[in-house]
Amino acid sequence: MHIPDGYLSPIISVGMGMVTVPTWAMATRRVQRVLTSRTIPLLAIFAAMAFTIMMFNVPVPGGTTAHGVGGTLIAIVLGPWAAVIAISVALIIQALFFGDGGVLAIFVNCLNMGIILPFVGYGMYRLLAGRSAILSTRRVWAAGIGAYVGITVAAFCVGVELGIQPILFTQNGHALYSPYGLAQAIPAMLAAHAFGASIVEALITAFGVAYLQQRHPEYLTSLRRVVAGADVPEGERPRRPLWQLGGAIVAVSAVLMVIAGFITGGGNIGHAFGADWSRVDWPSVATMLLLVAVLALILIPVAWILLPKRIRGVGTGFAAAAILAPLGLIAPGLAYGEGSTQNVQAAFGYVPKGLHDLSGIFSAPFAGYNIPLPFFRDANAALWQTAIGYELAGIIGILILGLAIYVITWLIRRAGGRAADPSSAQQPERWGQP
Amino acid sequence: MSGRVERDGHVGWLEHTLAGITSSIERAVFTEEHARSRGWLQAVDPRAKLGMFLVVILAASLSSSIVVEVGLYAIILGAAAASRVPFDFFVKRVWLGIPLFAGIVVIPAIFFVPGPRLFDLPLGPIQLAPSIPGLIGAVLFIARVGVSVSLAVLLVLTTPWADLLKSLQTIRVPQLFVLILAMAYRYIFLFLHLANGMFEARKSRLVARTSGSEQRRYISGTIGNLVNRSIKMSNDVYAAMAARGFTGSIRSFQADRMGMADWLSLVGAVAVAVVAVIASRSLA
Numbered sequence: 149m150h151i152p153d154g155y156l157s158p159i160i161s162v163g164m165g166m167v168t169v170p171t172w173a174m175a176t177r178r179v180q181r182v183l184t185s186r187t188i189p190l191l192a193i194f195a196a197m198a199f200t201i202m203m204f205n206v207p208v209p210g211g212t213t214a215h216g217v218g219g220t221l222i223a224i225v226l227g228p229w230a231a232v233i234a235i236s237v238a239l240i241i242q243a244l245f246f247g248d249g250g251v252l253a254i255f256v257n258c259l260n261m262g263i264i265l266p267f268v269g270y271g272m273y274r275l276l277a278g279r280s281a282i283l284s285t286r287r288v289w290a291a292g293i294g295a296y297v298g299i300t301v302a303a304f305c306v307g308v309e310l311g312i313q314p315i316l317f318t319q320n321g322h323a324l325y326s327p328y329g330l331a332q333a334i335p336a337m338l339a340a341h342a343f344g345a346s347i348v349e350a351l352i353t354a355f356g357v358a359y360l361q362q363r364h365p366e367y368l369t370s371l372r373r374v375v376a377g378a379d380v381p382e383g384e385r386p387r388r389p390l391w392q393l394g395g396a397i398v399a400v401s402a403v404l405m406v407i408a409g410f411i412t413g414g415g416n417i418g419h420a421f422g423a424d425w426s427r428v429d430w431p432s433v434a435t436m437l438l439l440v441a442v443l444a445l446i447l448i449p450v451a452w453i454l455l456p457k458r459i460r461g462v463g464t465g466f467a468a469a470a471i472l473a474p475l476g477l478i479a480p481g482l483a484y485g486e487g488s489t490q491n492v493q494a495a496f497g498y499v500p501k502g503l504h505d506l507s508g509i510f511s512a513p514f515a516g517y518n519i520p521l522p523f524f525r526d527a528n529a530a531l532w533q534t535a536i537g538y539e540l541a542g543i544i545g546i547l548i549l550g551l552a553i554y555v556i557t558w559l560i561r562r563a564g565g566r567a568a569d570p571s572s573a574q575q576p577e578r579w580g581q582p
Numbered sequence: 583m584s585g586r587v588e589r590d591g592h593v594g595w596l597e598h599t600l601a602g603i604t605s606s607i608e609r610a611v612f613t614e615e616h617a618r619s620r621g622w623l624q625a626v627d628p629r630a631k632l633g634m635f636l637v638v639i640l641a642a643s644l645s646s647s648i649v650v651e652v653g654l655y656a657i658i659l660g661a662a663a664a665s666r667v668p669f670d671f672f673v674k675r676v677w678l679g680i681p682l683f684a685g686i687v688v689i690p691a692i693f694f695v696p697g698p699r700l701f702d703l704p705l706g707p708i709q710l711a712p713s714i715p716g717l718i719g720a721v722l723f724i725a726r727v728g729v730s731v732s733l734a735v736l737l738v739l740t741t742p743w744a745d746l747l748k749s750l751q752t753i754r755v756p757q758l759f760v761l762i763l764a765m766a767y768r769y770i771f772l773f774l775h776l777a778n779g780m781f782e783a784r785k786s787r788l789v790a791r792t793s794g795s796e797q798r799r800y801i802s803g804t805i806g807n808l809v810n811r812s813i814k815m816s817n818d819v820y821a822a823m824a825a826r827g828f829t830g831s832i833r834s835f836q837a838d839r840m841g842m843a844d845w846l847s848l849v850g851a852v853a854v855a856v857v858a859v860i861a862s863r864s865l866a
Binding site: 152153154155157158161162172173176180186188189190191192193194195196197199200201203218221225233237238240241243244245250251252324325326327328351352354355356358359360363364367 | 723727728731762772777798801806810820
């Protein structure tokens with residue numbers, strides 16, 4: 149998420165100082181008002197710790213590693229204003245000394261990771277934690293969700309900052325700075341974080357809070373008093389069980405979805421999300437839902453049992469996604485996944501040349517992600533028939549992909565095994581003997 | 583067992599972290615070594631130097647001409663040579679790292695940007711057709727990122743951290759902030775050593791494959807432990823500060839005044855920047 153110099157116009161990167169510098173001033177004054185001499189070493193050492201946390205590579209489900217920022221954890225322990233200073237200091241040292249992130253981009257990077265991240269993360273944490281007891285499990289969940297939301301919002305902001313560059317700064321038709329528009333930059337940043345770095349951030353924050361609860365509960369209350377001068381509510385035993393919290397989140401997101409649908413539908417709920425829902429054939433939808441449910445009940449446990457242990461979680465997730473994918477067929481109009489180049493042209497104004505060329509390759513076996521048989525594709529085919537075609541195409545696709553990856557890894561491992569020292573292959577047996 | 587674990591890359595996260603920590607310590611030691619050697623930029627007053635680099639980075643960011651970027655890079659290489667920075671290290675460190683990454687980021691844009699095509703090469707079902715505006719934009723983008731990164735690297739290579747901090751005070755960064763920066767920098771290395779020790783201890787005890795969730799739990803525990811150590815350490819540091827008479831007010835030693843050579847260098851850098859911006863306007 150560290151933006152280097154040259155990605156942003158200096159007008160934006162230096163201009164962001166108008167937001168960042170006053171926030172720093174406010175944070176400094178807030179922290180200074182309490183107890184200067186004691187807070188200086190505390191903040192300095194937490195900044196050093198934030199720097200160290202950014203070096204930790206954490207394995208992400210799926211096989212790669214990502215690193216977190218630790219912003220929400222610091223905000224929970226020291227309060228958001230102190231977190232602003234600690235993370236900004238770590239980021240400035242990274243930019244000036246280790247070349248991570250640009251020098252002119254310091255203001256922008258500190259705004260994203262040093263200000264937006266801890267404030268959003270901490271706000272979410274306070275919202276979810278409510279008045280629950282300091283040592284309750286709810287606080288651990290609140291910390292994890294808060295951290296996830298905080299870093300994802302920060303990533304969204306990076307996407308916006310990069311995405312407005314080609315809109316504002318072009319010359320003779322070519323972009324002067326980062327060339328990707330909002331439609332590419334925001335999804336790219338969100339996808340990269342929502343499935344990687346955000347999970348890491350959520351895990352280290354949640355486990356970090358759980359660790360502090362177990363070993364050093366005093367830090368969750370006393371330090372806030374030192375840095376912020378605020379009284380920390382000790383809280384009381386949670387009156388609401390966890391499932392109510394989950395239910396509330398689901399309800400709130402459902403309400404948000406309805407509102408969003410209402411807005412995008414131009415005020416007519418029958419046209420929510422810009423689609424004409426009266427055209428949907430609801431009985432056939434019910435048939436399809438039933439079929440999908442039956443298939444899910446059979447196939448998901450089968451995937452769980454058949455898959456090797458290492459990829460069980462991820463693999464079952466993918467299988468579930470493939471099985472549930474036809475639910476998107478309900479939406480009339482622009483059926484997702486079937487987005488042809490015409491749809492893309494309508495949405496983005498021009499067809500990227502590469503996309504146009506690439507679409508030729510994939511159209512061969514399963515055009516429109518369906519099986520090329522009249523049973524599945526006929527114009528009169530019922531929705532459930534299309535759904536099954538969709539499903540089979542998805543599962544076959546995943547199988548082919550999995551097989552390809554398996555073959556490639558097997559080949560790489562074989563090549564690596566041959567290159568490796570033969571003595572190391574014999575060592576394990578010797579180690580086994582007492 | 584251990585041999586297989588290594589080859590499968592299942593302790594890759596450990597190695598990654600260890601390698602990252604070690605390389606950043608090494609890099610810091612190495613850069614400080616060059617900051618102490620006798621060269622042209624090392625002799626310039628850090629305040630003037632900070633101004634020089636900021637002005638030129640700004641010019642590089644504002645310019646929209648590849649010729650100007652190349653010219654700026656030539657000047658940077660000259661400055662690096664005059665400052666006795668090892669040439670291949672400087673060039674390699676910059677061009678093998680971040681601009682390559684920027685290059686990968688920018689490649690799709692070459693094909694997606696609308697405009698006249700450079701050539702149209704049909705490769706089976708794929709057509710390789712880079713657009714000319716896309717190519718120009720990509721080259722300019724990489725050149726600018728490369729120049730900006732080179733400037734930042736050169737500044738760090740030729741300036742000791744303490745001097746850089748002192749010069750921050752002259753551009754009105756609050757003293758509290760500078761003090762925290764200085765202390766944080768000091769303790770980063772202690773923390774890196776601590777983390778290094780923890781990870782190495784972990785690695786030496788690891789004989790079998792561990793599950794992903796176990797690894798994540800371990801790292802989270804490590805971070806919680808670091809929080810604890812940070813708090814303990816800040817207590818100790820504060821006690822030491824208080825014992826030496828720290829009352830909360832910060833006094834720092836101000837370096838002597840800038841000499842003629844420093845002013846000349848600063849004016850020269852400003853002139854280079856102004857010429858670069860004007861040239862890029864007239865070339866575009």
